[in-house]
Amino acid sequence: MTLRQDIHSSGIPVLCLPCEARRRGVCGALEPDDLAQLAKTSSRHNIEPGVELIGDAEAVDCYSNVLSGVVKLTKSLSDGRQQIVGLQFAPDFLGRPFKIKSVINAEAATAVSLCSFPRAAIERMMKQSPEFVHRLLKQALNELDEAREWMVTLGRKTAPEKVASFLLMIARNIDSNVDPAARSACFELPMTRADISDFLGITNETVSRQLTSLRMDGVIRIENNRRVTVDSMSRLERRCGGRGATAVE
Amino acid sequence: MTLRQDIHSSGIPVLCLPCEARRRGVCGALEPDDLAQLAKTSSRHNIEPGVELIGDAEAVDCYSNVLSGVVKLTKSLSDGRQQIVGLQFAPDFLGRPFKIKSVINAEAATAVSLCSFPRAAIERMMKQSPEFVHRLLKQALNELDEAREWMVTLGRKTAPEKVASFLLMIARNIDSNVDPAARSACFELPMTRADISDFLGITNETVSRQLTSLRMDGVIRIENNRRVTVDSMSRLERRCGGRGATAVE
DNA sequence: CGACAAATTGATTCAAATCAAACGTAGTGG
DNA sequence: CCACTACGTTTGATTTGAATCAATTTGTCG
Numbered sequence: 001m002t003l004r005q006d007i008h009s010s011g012i013p014v015l016c017l018p019c020e021a022r023r024r025g026v027c028g029a030l031e032p033d034d035l036a037q038l039a040k041t042s043s044r045h046n047i048e049p050g051v052e053l054i055g056d057a058e059a060v061d062c063y064s065n066v067l068s069g070v071v072k073l074t075k076s077l078s079d080g081r082q083q084i085v086g087l088q089f090a091p092d093f094l095g096r097p098f099k100i101k102s103v104i105n106a107e108a109a110t111a112v113s114l115c116s117f118p119r120a121a122i123e124r125m126m127k128q129s130p131e132f133v134h135r136l137l138k139q140a141l142n143e144l145d146e147a148r149e150w151m152v153t154l155g156r157k158t159a160p161e162k163v164a165s166f167l168l169m170i171a172r173n174i175d176s177n178v179d180p181a182a183r184s185a186c187f188e189l190p191m192t193r194a195d196i197s198d199f200l201g202i203t204n205e206t207v208s209r210q211l212t213s214l215r216m217d218g219v220i221r222i223e224n225n226r227r228v229t230v231d232s233m234s235r236l237e238r239r240c241g242g243r244g245a246t247a248v249e
Numbered sequence: 250m251t252l253r254q255d256i257h258s259s260g261i262p263v264l265c266l267p268c269e270a271r272r273r274g275v276c277g278a279l280e281p282d283d284l285a286q287l288a289k290t291s292s293r294h295n296i297e298p299g300v301e302l303i304g305d306a307e308a309v310d311c312y313s314n315v316l317s318g319v320v321k322l323t324k325s326l327s328d329g330r331q332q333i334v335g336l337q338f339a340p341d342f343l344g345r346p347f348k349i350k351s352v353i354n355a356e357a358a359t360a361v362s363l364c365s366f367p368r369a370a371i372e373r374m375m376k377q378s379p380e381f382v383h384r385l386l387k388q389a390l391n392e393l394d395e396a397r398e399w400m401v402t403l404g405r406k407t408a409p410e411k412v413a414s415f416l417l418m419i420a421r422n423i424d425s426n427v428d429p430a431a432r433s434a435c436f437e438l439p440m441t442r443a444d445i446s447d448f449l450g451i452t453n454e455t456v457s458r459q460l461t462s463l464r465m466d467g468v469i470r471i472e473n474n475r476r477v478t479v480d481s482m483s484r485l486e487r488r489c490g491g492r493g494a495t496a497v498e
Numbered sequence: 499c500g501a502c503a504a505a506t507t508g509a510t511t512c513a514a515a516t517c518a519a520a521c522g523t524a525g526t527g528g
Numbered sequence: 529c530c531a532c533t534a535c536g537t538t539t540g541a542t543t544t545g546a547a548t549c550a551a552t553t554t555g556t557c558g
């Protein structure tokens with residue numbers, strides 16, 4: 001059975017066979033031989049929460065697929081004020097093509113596993129596979145859409161709406177046990193209150209207050225500070241402020 | 250002389266010869282014959298300020314190069330709150346590949362001239378020219394960087410810092426008479442106070458107050474509500490809050 | 499000139515920040 | 529095992545920056 005599968009998927013590296021990045025990520029663009037070539041240079045890493053993956057103004061020498069966990073992308077002002085400008089979930093592609101130096105900071109928010117490639121390998125792949133560039137473009141445009149959604153949240157939503165929008169976004173991405181109908185959801189928050197506040201442009205005290213407010217109103221339940229249960233997603237959606245940052249695509 | 254130039258640039262459509270989009274925009278990726286093919290389907294338009302170019306949730310049937318003027322990209326919540334999520338200057342490429350329906354609204358902020366192409370022509374070009382897709386990717390990544398810069402401004406800067414950052418960004422993009430050394434600048438604001446407030450996530454009253462404050466402090470001068478002179482750029486930069494959204498790349 | 503929209507300025511209110519304290523919860527070592 | 533520390537979180541009291549409400553003033557255009 002395994003043998004026959006190997007015949008069918010001839011040329012696809014064994015490691016890549018079950019990989020999410022091949023199904024939904026950038027590797028899905030590659031032909032078996034391209035994939036084999038790339039896989040030769042790849043390495044897998046398990047990262048502890050809190051570890052910095054790419055430093056601000058640091059040279060970028062590798063690119064990675066996020067295989068599991070959550071990576072936070074941050075930018076800081078010189079006086080210490082910080083803003084999270086993006087979150088990456090599996091199977092997002094991590095790294096900024098064309099720029100030698102990163103202008104953002106990437107850090108493991110949870111335990112993270114990565115499949116990393118040297119810069120040169122990715123650059124070669126971009127030259128030889130138009131389909132790969134195509135896929136990178138798609139991911140970049142999706143990230144751009146997301147960034148713009150959050151600009152609305154940051155600029156125009158109230159604190160209660162911001163927190164509700166955040167929970168909704170996490171529920172839709174982490175999604176441990178959400179049926180597609182998505183009447184209810186239960187998930188682990190991938191970050192601390194302080195991180196959430198840096199994502200929403202508010203203080204951790206305000207995040208805490210809004211979470212208790214949602215809890216008091218019976219919209220969510222919280223266990224161990226991290227585990228959140230949403231009984232009625234539509235109830236949560238109604239707390240996000242008018243359609244926009246929360247619209248179903 | 251003109252004749253000889255025609256020989257040198259054989260195949261490049263006459264209209265495209267002086268075009269900024271060929272020098273710095275997406276058309277720069279194209280070989281003469283690709284360019285000729287695309288040019289056949291192109292049409293030029295002059296748009297009045299305030300005209301909507303792409304409606305929210307509207308089908309996108311054409312893509313354009315911005316040849317002059319400023320286009321604002323907005324998103325709105327259902328109760329009317331609005332956020333400008335991007336500004337496009339020449340020679341930016343306007344339109345969202347891969348998405349049938351636009352999730353944002355594009356509107357001419359100033360008088361705008363466009364070079365437009367039917368959807369099908371751009372899609373064909375993306376299939377036949379990897380270099381073109383490459384260029385689209387570069388532009389998308391630049392827009393992503395900009396969006397993230399503004400997320401920091403929206404989430405973490407004070408009202409005075411927001412207004413200063415906005416002026417600096419405009420000065421660097423409009424740039425009517427700025428020497429590269431950029432000691433001083435003078436430019437026309439491409440939008441109303443209300444638009445600026447929608448860009449910065451504050452009210453127009455606050456924008457107005459901060460502009461007067463900058464004027465009182467001698468950082469800027471304002472004529473006719475629209476024409477702004479910055480005598481010392483570094484003085485303005487110091488008002489933008491720590492390095493970050495205003496960093497020189 | 500008159501009319502309308504855009505911008506400024508002032509007075510007041512309010513949402514969220516700040517300051518401050520207490521309360522878990524997890525991990526460490528005696 | 530429990531005291532002890534450290535960190536993250538919650539909760540409370542107070543302050544404050546920007547929003548809101550409300551007039552004027554300025555600029556633009558028919």
